[in-house]
Amino acid sequence: MIFLKSIENVQIKDTFWRSYLETVKKEVIPYQWEALNDRLPNTEPSHAIENFRIAAGEAEGEFFGMVFQDSDVAKWLEAVAYILKDEPNEQLEKTADEVIDLLERAQQEDGYLNTYYTIKEPNNRWTNLTDNHELYCAGHLIEAAVAYYKATNKRKFLDVVCKYADYIDQVFGEEEGKIHGYPGHQEIELALLKLYEVTENERYLHLSHYFIHQRGKQPHYFDEERKRRGQTGPNWYIGGNQYNQSHQPVIEQKQAVGHSVRAVYMYTAMADLAKKTNNESLKIACENLWENVTQKQMYITGGIGSSEHGESFSFDYDLPNDTSYTETCASVGLVFWARNMLGLEKNRKYADVMERALYNGTISGMDLDGKKFFYVNPLEVWPKACNHRFDKRHVKAVRQQWFTCACCPPNLARMIGSIGDFIYSTEDNQLFVHLYIGSESAVSIKNQKVKVIQETNYPWDGDVKLSIEIESATEFTIALRIPGWCKNPVVKVNNQLISVEHLENGYLYINRTWENNDQIELIFPMKPERIWSNPKVRENLGKVAIQRGPILYCLEEVDNGKELPAIQLPRQSILQEVNGTGLFEGMVTIKAEAYRLVENTDDLYVNNALLKTPCIIKAVPYFAWCNRQPGEMLVWINEDRNV
Template identity: 65%
Template sequence: MASQPKVTDTFWRRYMDVVRDEVIPYQWEALNDRVEGAAKSHAIENIRIAAGLAEGEFHGFVFQDSDVAKWLEAVAYSLATDPNPELEKTADELIDLLGNAQQEDGYLNTYFTVKEPNSRWTNLRDQHELYCAGHMIEAAVAYYEATGKRKLLDIMCRFADCIDSVFGEEDGKIKGYDGHQEIELALVKLYEVTGNEKYLNLSKFFIDERGKQPHFFDKESEVRGDTKPFWYFGSYKYSQSHLPVREQQEAVGHSVRAMYMYAAMADLAFKTGDDKLKTACKTLWDNVTNKQMYITAGIGSSEFGEAFSFDYDLPNDLCYTETCASIGLVFWAKRMLNLEVNSSYADVMERALYNGTISGMDLDGKKFFYVNPLEVWPEACSRHDKRHVKPVRQMWFNCACCPPNLARLIASIGHYIYTERNDEIFVNLYMGNEAIFDIKDKKVYMNQKTEYPWDGTVSMSVSPEESMKFTIALRIPGWCRNAQLKVNGEKVAIENTVNGYVYLKRTWNPDDQIELILEMPVDRIKAHPSVRENVGKTALQMGPIVYCLEEVDNSPNLPNIFLPKHARLETHFDNELLGGVVVIKAEANRLKESDWGSALYKAADEKYYPHTLTAVPYYAWCNREPGEMLVWMNEK
């Protein structure tokens, strides 16, 4: 692609504006400790201290630098679509500061520079040293691509060279890897932008080394004299280093780490043609998306370890479903599409983008969920085992990984629309955008218009510089059972999809028109019968949007609402509500409490009363009065 598509979409442009106008400025204030009442970040101050420009102690998490990196990466994507000289100046100054904080040998990490200068590379398992490097590399690549400025890229190449001199198979080098995967995918990006194979090989080294026996983390612990069993059930499943990656068949452990690793594995399988790695990616994809994923594309069923638990264990109220994990799932899905175009990857990517990722932020971009539950009873959040579930979004987190991660995802949303392969353009996502492709050394202009996700009509104009033959493949979403397609007004059969895509291989002429109508009824979704939590329950979904019930619309005790099996599901677009959403209404029944009496248990028939159920998009919940929320509702 010639450049990132220009997103003109109503739905996503609003989010991008929020990120540009609210999230990025707010987070900059937060990183600089200028937000009253919010937990101090100290992240910029740490860099100033490391750069010798301030005195003081390091404060914050060992991975505090990564917040700055993710912010910078979000800024880069935002500048690419919305130039802003003042913001760019702020970023340039920050990059100068990072340059000053870089050590003689290229090393750059404020925690170790300020707090433990003699302990570099001694605790890869816990200390996020390469993780932070990875995020800063991603920022450097994005900033270079957005602005053409090499300074941060050069800084990070120097650091990557430093890392390469320390890690590797050669004698005297550390045969290890980070406890929190991230640098692996970052090095692939660095390789892509620099063309330097050293970075690709270093990424491959980290992936190949992972999980080998004797275990690196054991050896490393022994050197440190640390004899405690690892806190996560004594198992390195936590960091997916329990087995060599090619032998892994089930998603385990910390879900964000898993996503970043699987993304890197997909990258490497694609770049190196490693079939075993590809097979592992597909096996793991199948496990995550068919056994361990919530309907919102939330992942991580367990708070302990922010982790996967086991197949079909998907409790709606105990889940972790971290915003960052769904974001990581998007990263992985995009790379799986490179490896093999298949709508099952794009379906999940779309599910995550419209549900489990953006639910992490309120509509104003001012408050954030770290945990995205599917069922909330605010009172129950006082339980010790549900204390991770916050009933309302929070201002800024102590561990503030999610807000900047979401900012960089939204700011780069255009990257996820298309996949290119030789002279094929795959349209994965439907959103208003203008894109320019290079095909056979010619420009191809594409302009997509749609009111997605509220309406399934998509118009695309295709304008190659001159008439030529190439393929545009359109994804028919998994949720869509009826679609109509026209090219220049002529109906095209869509029976013969290949892996969920309709291939339009033809000679395209300037100003050709594609019209795709995806029928978008409200569906009653059922979960696999092995998901014990959801037996007898249904979730409403329209197009890619998962719906939920909120107390503010339905009054308290949402589980006592029963949706009759054949109740008509009415929809209307409410422009005033939640930034403009389609609302679902249905005549439901509700358990009557008023004449039950005080007995806790009795042999009685339940009585019901009619209730007009109102469902709103899950991603937009908790933007009005706080209260209960429920995705999976009882059905009768």
């Protein structure tokens, strides 16, 4: 079997991601721990920890929360694992161990571990796979256990989930007497593949393969399940079985449909399984779905899932800005999928999207202080409309303290905590550099320990230095991603220019005998530039966005006043960089001369042109919006081509 190899012992050093890691460590994880224990004032209670106490017989009461409430605890534990891997913390590890002990006590004798069914419906296990997230919760527990084992080398949590996975394997499968179903919300498929990697137990590989390839077969399992529950009416799901991507076998799917998070979790598993089993048809399906998502259904922020109705994909080029759903979890899932697509093929298009989502559509879901969160990440906000229009009720003008469905905050925490896993990978004595993040790491190549030190002020500066430390000279290849946004890259090895004319799928392959203290210098010139969308995206016709390097920018009311759509940016106006704004260390903002349409009458409609008045606009990184005074926000700016 083939494994996607990433360098796991990466220490993050750069200012940008170090700041986020420290925020997760000092603010987010403690804050979420308080939420899980119902100790946050003026927020919806979670009851997630208490549910496990009740399931363990250590407390009295009823199950409280969503059917997938267990997953919040699992994702918190996974985030804790990554933080412990980054820096030991005795008290945090002790708390996590106590939670793991509680999970072990709540586990049933046969291995089953789910508080909703243990407490509320003990006789109805696996009777509603469509809706009730049993396998989804199991998947998150497995992911957390794998991460915790890698971070601490402690087996207890891993043993708990192995016992659970073994039980699930006894229940599900194609054999007679087993349930022939699969999860309504995908997650366990990708988790089982991670469990297989650390245990090398092929039962878990085969079970993941079963869940993926059983999906969409006829007779349709979810339809049959509904009949068994006495539900004879039409399928209420938006788009029917398209909602959970079970409308057809996965290898036949070419267009992303349905609930966006479920989709990308499934695509992530499909890509990993295709790699591990060398399955060409699964690989082709992943490539077809990737092209559809990123070329026809993805926002410039890396956000996906445009429709609030079903938190779903809608149709090609339907990307409204002011009603976009673009759930934080969906962008996080896109990052995971991109990483696994890089396992199938080293292609810049995957790493470019991974970078876009990381720096824009994911971290926008959290305040810079780590205490408030967005579930929905729109590209245009008019607070008054959010408060009065039913079709914009899901759009919030400010981040929230917590959610009844609190999947996004812990999902974001675990992604940030694992950021080091996305920077590099190795394959066939080749070291691939996918992301430019200041860090120190070590990898074994040809039985040589190679230390890689990356220094950069990315994403504010495109200068990168890679230093190689190695015991003895060794020949191998370093493959460097040349970002798609970069027009004139410069690459030097030991101060000698290296040609960048011949790239392979966007990567520059440098094969040589590397010696101790060799250095690679990369210069990716960053300057603000205008971005236009395909004219099929109707909402963006006549509009322009601003990007610098991997960072997308937006206008906020606090800098530019109200009625942001009245601003017009002339085509020839120079986009100027402004350094050191104080909102985020090293942050670069952008200013430009523009015009604002102004009222010259009280009439609602007029037959003469509106007046224009000159103004200076200021654009800030999209990820940092709504960290000052609440107000309007706008990504796509009206463009004036006539001035």
